[in-house]
Amino acid sequence: MTNETWGTVRQELLKSVGHNNYRNWIEPLEFAELSDGVALFHVPTVFMGDWVSRNFGDQILSQMGKTGQPVKRVEFRVPPNAAPRPSATAPRPAAPVRTPAPEAELPGATLDDRFTFDTFVVGKPNELAHAAARRVAEGGPVTFNPLFLYGGVGLGKTHLMHAIAHELQTREPGTRVLYLSAEQFMYRFVQALRDKQMMDFKQLFRSVDVLMVDDVQFIAGKESTQEEFFHTFNALVDQRKQIIISADRAPGEIEGLESRIVSRLQSGLVVDLHPTSYELRLGILQQKVEQYRPQFQGVVLADGVLEFLAHRITSNVRVLEGALMRLFAFGSLVGREIDLQLTKECLVDILRQSDRKTTVEEIQRKVSDHYNIRLSDLIGPKRVRTFARPRQVAMFLCKQLTQRSLPEIGRRFGGRDHTTIMHGIKRIEELKQKDSQIAEDIDLLRRSLEDQ
Numbered sequence: 420m421t422n423e424t425w426g427t428v429r430q431e432l433l434k435s436v437g438h439n440n441y442r443n444w445i446e447p448l449e450f451a452e453l454s455d456g457v458a459l460f461h462v463p464t465v466f467m468g469d470w471v472s473r474n475f476g477d478q479i480l481s482q483m484g485k486t487g488q489p490v491k492r493v494e495f496r497v498p499p500n501a502a503p504r505p506s507a508t509a510p511r512p513a514a515p516v517r518t519p520a521p522e523a524e525l526p527g528a529t530l531d532d533r534f535t536f537d538t539f540v541v542g543k544p545n546e547l548a549h550a551a552a553r554r555v556a557e558g559g560p561v562t563f564n565p566l567f568l569y570g571g572v573g574l575g576k577t578h579l580m581h582a583i584a585h586e587l588q589t590r591e592p593g594t595r596v597l598y599l600s601a602e603q604f605m606y607r608f609v610q611a612l613r614d615k616q617m618m619d620f621k622q623l624f625r626s627v628d629v630l631m632v633d634d635v636q637f638i639a640g641k642e643s644t645q646e647e648f649f650h651t652f653n654a655l656v657d658q659r660k661q662i663i664i665s666a667d668r669a670p671g672e673i674e675g676l677e678s679r680i681v682s683r684l685q686s687g688l689v690v691d692l693h694p695t696s697y698e699l700r701l702g703i704l705q706q707k708v709e710q711y712r713p714q715f716q717g718v719v720l721a722d723g724v725l726e727f728l729a730h731r732i733t734s735n736v737r738v739l740e741g742a743l744m745r746l747f748a749f750g751s752l753v754g755r756e757i758d759l760q761l762t763k764e765c766l767v768d769i770l771r772q773s774d775r776k777t778t779v780e781e782i783q784r785k786v787s788d789h790y791n792i793r794l795s796d797l798i799g800p801k802r803v804r805t806f807a808r809p810r811q812v813a814m815f816l817c818k819q820l821t822q823r824s825l826p827e828i829g830r831r832f833g834g835r836d837h838t839t840i841m842h843g844i845k846r847i848e849e850l851k852q853k854d855s856q857i858a859e860d861i862d863l864l865r866r867s868l869e870d871q
């Protein structure tokens with residue numbers, strides 16, 4: 420095989436692996452030789468060779484096969500004349516390694532091109548998170564570190580993180596942004612331990628300008644991963660590098676997360692994405708219609724369809740999007756206007772699922788937000804009035820808005836007896852008559868829970 424053939428193969432790979440992967444992983448490969456059916460490539464680091472082999476080895480092999488080359492296997496090796504790498508058994512350096520690794524080494528997850536600020540619809544429930552993300556995406560001196568974004572599933576955390584990465588890379592193309600899920604972080608860590616490549620691992624994570632770790636709740640309870648995460652985190656903060664973290668709940672509410680990590684995570688800016696409002700959902704739908712229209716020419720949605728979706732599918736933007744896509748696909752098949760009747764038929768399963776009633780967890784979260792106390796205090800044993808009253812309000816709402824029995828509610832309030840729940844509900848019923856503030860709180864909470 421010649422370098423020229425490799426050039427053709429690379430072009431094909433560009434199409435199949437996408438631009439980002441191509442730049443990070445394929446471009447830096449140097450074709451060395453083909454002998455005995457083994458194609459040898461030179462790579463700058465062992466880590467990278469391993470990564471490429473694992474993730475793109477098969478694709479490279481099959482593309483090479485298509486050019487008529489007798490290739491049985493592909494191998495990746497660090498050329499012998501490359502700079503010696505620190506061995507894994509060498510003593511730990513006292514200070515973090517500051518030499519930046521070559522660009523190609525960033526093993527982040529692929530960024531979704533659609534997740535940009537342009538396609539992110541801003542509304543009351545996410546405006547703070549959006550503003551904070553924008554701010555961080557401007558680059559410049561690091562003001563809050565880390566930025567901690569949290570909120571329920573499908574509310575746009577990943578979208579915002581990708582948007583920040585895109586924006587930073589557009590503004591400052593050399594910025595080394597590493598985005599990955601906490602699960603990938605752990606996987607990488609375990610792999611490095613196993614392969615005795617901890618030095619590479621540490622160096623890699625400490626050489627980035629911006630580190631983003633998505634769904635950090637995943638490392639709760641995983642001690643050694645947390646330990647390593649903590650060190651990486653501190654090293655980067657010390658170097659004034661931006662860190663962005665997401666989770667499905669606030670730092671203090673992630674069980675099994677060490678307290679020193681919790682307080683580190685709280686030391687920056689913590690912002691949450693609230694459940695979507697009707698207006699936000701409608702805005703998102705309108706935006707998605709525009710976004711997908713080119714792919715579904717000729718599909719017409721009748722008036723009121725988007726409003727219906729925004730009203731009925733309330734839990735998760737991903738589900739909302741899925742519903743819209745299905746309608747579009749359906750519309751292009753049947754070739755007539757999608758009216759409400761067709762919408763209901765087409766989405767019968769999704770609508771049924773979304774029909775579910777408010778849950779105890781939602782009520783607890785809403786109530787603790789409303790009274791500005793922690794969820795753990797709402798549920799926990801403390802009896803001071805600041806916690807006890809909101810707790811009783813939450814119990815009352817659970818009885819009113821869910822089908823749960825008193826013992827079931829009790830279990831969800833830290834294992835309380837059903838008589839305690841009954842007492843709490845009675846208390847609120849009385850107070851509602853005399854205390855207009857309580858009556859108002861309850862009214863507001865109920866409306867916002869029903870309106871979700």
Ligand code: ADP
Nearest residue numbers: 538539540572573574575576577578703736737
């Ligand atoms: P999370 O990471 O919080 O679970 P994602 O960021 O993956 O949620 O969002 C789920 C889907 O919903 C994605 O397709 C995303 O583009 C979309 N989405 C969520 N919030 C918004 C928003 N405000 N504007 C546009 N799309 C959104």
Ligand code: MG
Nearest residue numbers: 576577578633
């Ligand atoms: Mg996510």
